Amino acid sequence: xxxxxxxxxxxxxxxxxxxxxxxxxxxxxxxxxxxxxxxxxxxxxxxxxxxxxxxxxxxxxxxxxxxxxxxxxxxxxxxxxxxxxxxxxxxxxxxxxxxxxxxxxxxxxxxxxxxxxxxxxxxxxxxxxxxxxxxxxxxxxxxxxxxxxxxxxxxxxxxxxxxxxxxxxxxxxxxxxxxxxxxxxxxxxxxxxxxxxxxxxxxxxxxxxxxxxxxxxxxxxxxxxxxxxxxxxxxxxxxxxxxxxxxxxxxxxxxxxxxxxxxxxxxxxxxxxxxxxxxxxxxxxxxxxxxxxxxxxxxxxxxxxxxxxxxxxxxxxxxxxxxxxxxxxxxxxxxxxxxxxxxxxxxxxxxxxxxxxxxxxxxxxxxxxxxxxxxxxx
Numbered sequence: 221x222x223x224x225x226x227x228x229x230x231x232x233x234x235x236x237x238x239x240x241x242x243x244x245x246x247x248x249x250x251x252x253x254x255x256x257x258x259x260x261x262x263x264x265x266x267x268x269x270x271x272x273x274x275x276x277x278x279x280x281x282x283x284x285x286x287x288x289x290x291x292x293x294x295x296x297x298x299x300x301x302x303x304x305x306x307x308x309x310x311x312x313x314x315x316x317x318x319x320x321x322x323x324x325x326x327x328x329x330x331x332x333x334x335x336x337x338x339x340x341x342x343x344x345x346x347x348x349x350x351x352x353x354x355x356x357x358x359x360x361x362x363x364x365x366x367x368x369x370x371x372x373x374x375x376x377x378x379x380x381x382x383x384x385x386x387x388x389x390x391x392x393x394x395x396x397x398x399x400x401x402x403x404x405x406x407x408x409x410x411x412x413x414x415x416x417x418x419x420x421x422x423x424x425x426x427x428x429x430x431x432x433x434x435x436x437x438x439x440x441x442x443x444x445x446x447x448x449x450x451x452x453x454x455x456x457x458x459x460x461x462x463x464x465x466x467x468x469x470x471x472x473x474x475x476x477x478x479x480x481x482x483x484x485x486x487x488x489x490x491x492x493x494x495x496x497x498x499x500x501x502x503x504x505x506x507x508x509x510x511x512x513x514x515x516x517x518x519x520x521x522x523x524x525x526x527x528x529x530x531x532x533x534x535x536x537x538x539x540x541x542x543x544x545x546x547x548x549x550x551x552x553x554x555x556x557x558x559x560x561x562x563x564x565x566x567x568x569x570x571x572x573x574x575x576x577x578x579x580x581x582x583x584x585x586x587x588x589x590x591x592x593x594x595x596x597x598x
Contacts, residue, residue, distance in 0.1 A: 286577035288541055288589045293519040293569040296555055299462075300455050302492060302511040304446025306466070306503055308437035309495070310412060314339060316427040318405040321345075329419050332501075333410040339434050340421060342406040351403060354396040361389040414438035415501065437505060442498040444474060444509040447489035453479065455515040456492055462513040464496050466503065472496045476513060512556075520555045520563040527575055528552070528562075531583075538564070539578045540571050541589045547574070549583040 320342030327333050368385035372378070410416075419434040421427060444464040448456060460476045478493035494511055496503065527538050537551040552566035567573070572589065574581070581587055 283545075283586055283588045284577065284581055285588045285590055286541065286574045286581060287592050288572045289575050289592050290570055290572045291521050291523065291567075293521050293567070293571075295517050296520045296563050298515050298518045298555055299512045300448060300452045300515045301556075302446035302448050302513070304444055304492075304509050304511050306464075306505055306507045306509050307443045307445050307493075308414075308439055308505045309441050309443055310414070310438035311417075311435065312411060313435050314408055314410075314433040316342070316405075316408065316429060316431045316433055318342065318402050319428050320406060320426070322421050322423055322425045322427065325419075325423060327416050329416055331416050332413070333416050333436065334413045335410055337410045338407050339410055339416065339419070339436075340408045342408075342427065344403065344406060347399065347403050347406070350399045351396075354392070354399050358389070358392040358396050361385070361392040365389045408433050410436055412436070412438055414440075439501045439503065439505065440498050441495045442503050442505070443477075444494045444496055444511050446492055446509070446511045447484070447487065448492050450483060450488050450490065452515075453490040453492075456513050460513055462494055462511065464494060465510040465512065466507050470503070472498075472503070474511075518555055518565050519569065520565050521567050521569075521571060521573075522561050522563055523573060524561050524575070525557075527573055527578065528564075529578055538567060538571075539574045539581065539583070540567065541574060541587060542572070545586055545589055547581050547583055547585045547587055 322340055323343040324338070324341035326338035326340060333339065365382075365385040365388070368382045372382040414436045415438075417435045417437045420432040421434075427433070456476060456479055458476055458479055462474055462476060463471055464474050465471050474494040474496040476492065477495045478491070480491040483490055492511065492513070494513070523538065528536055529539065530536055531549050531551070535551045537549050540548050540550060542548060550566050550568070550571075552564040555563040555565055557563070574587075574589075575592060577587075
């Protein structure tokens, strides 16, 4: 049976329709194949996306790079460091022991005086006349005493008469001693050698008993005085040799001569004094002083202050790198400092310290450590 004939125009439309159907089957088949391949690969569910392994070169680029320096510890003397001031070994405020007008100035302020030098002399006024009167009275009473003694030996005078003459003589001698002492006190003298720090009177001033005359200080030797905490006072020993550093770079050796046995109530600190030779009096009183007292030896590392950092707890320390390239934080204590750097304790020995880049890494991070010598050699 013959198929019905299809008109020519209608045949073209039917061919286009069949072509569309074929294309739809092809697309659908490709989509089904893709889904099947994905299901067979196992990359579905909660395992996450496919992980693509990085190449070793790319992984190395993601690890931060730091510069390091390997240091060995050295034995250093540990010090108790005290901030204080210089004080005169001795000081005295001279005061008048008798009254009178200032008649003589012995030494100007700031001059060096020796023990016994006259600082100020008061006017004699009537003291010479009273001295002569007292001497005459002693002579008269001595004659009376001699006469009474002779009569008593011959029984011409009673023992009472002799006792009265003896008492009168002794009273006259006491009055003579008083006027002589008063005359001696008109000269106000330096009790020891030192510097005439200040003078409170001038020519013509009137001084009463107890009036201030001058202040003398002894700077040979001089003392460096400071206060240590109750934790450190046990490490300071009498007669220990230490060092005093002054403003301007002056450094002198000294010896501990005093450690307070009682704490200050307000601060709970103990006073320490170190005696320093000062023959040329170059060290003045009242200078700021750093007292350094040795307190045993420790094993310490010398580092630049720039390598020190703080951890999250606010502790000061330094960061190191171990042989696996892992960063570690070590709290440290300061032993001493100087122009070459700071000496610290608390690091392993030897220690590979991060010198550049420690601000950008944390303890436990993996880093690539590059020695400073390699950087310098490039």
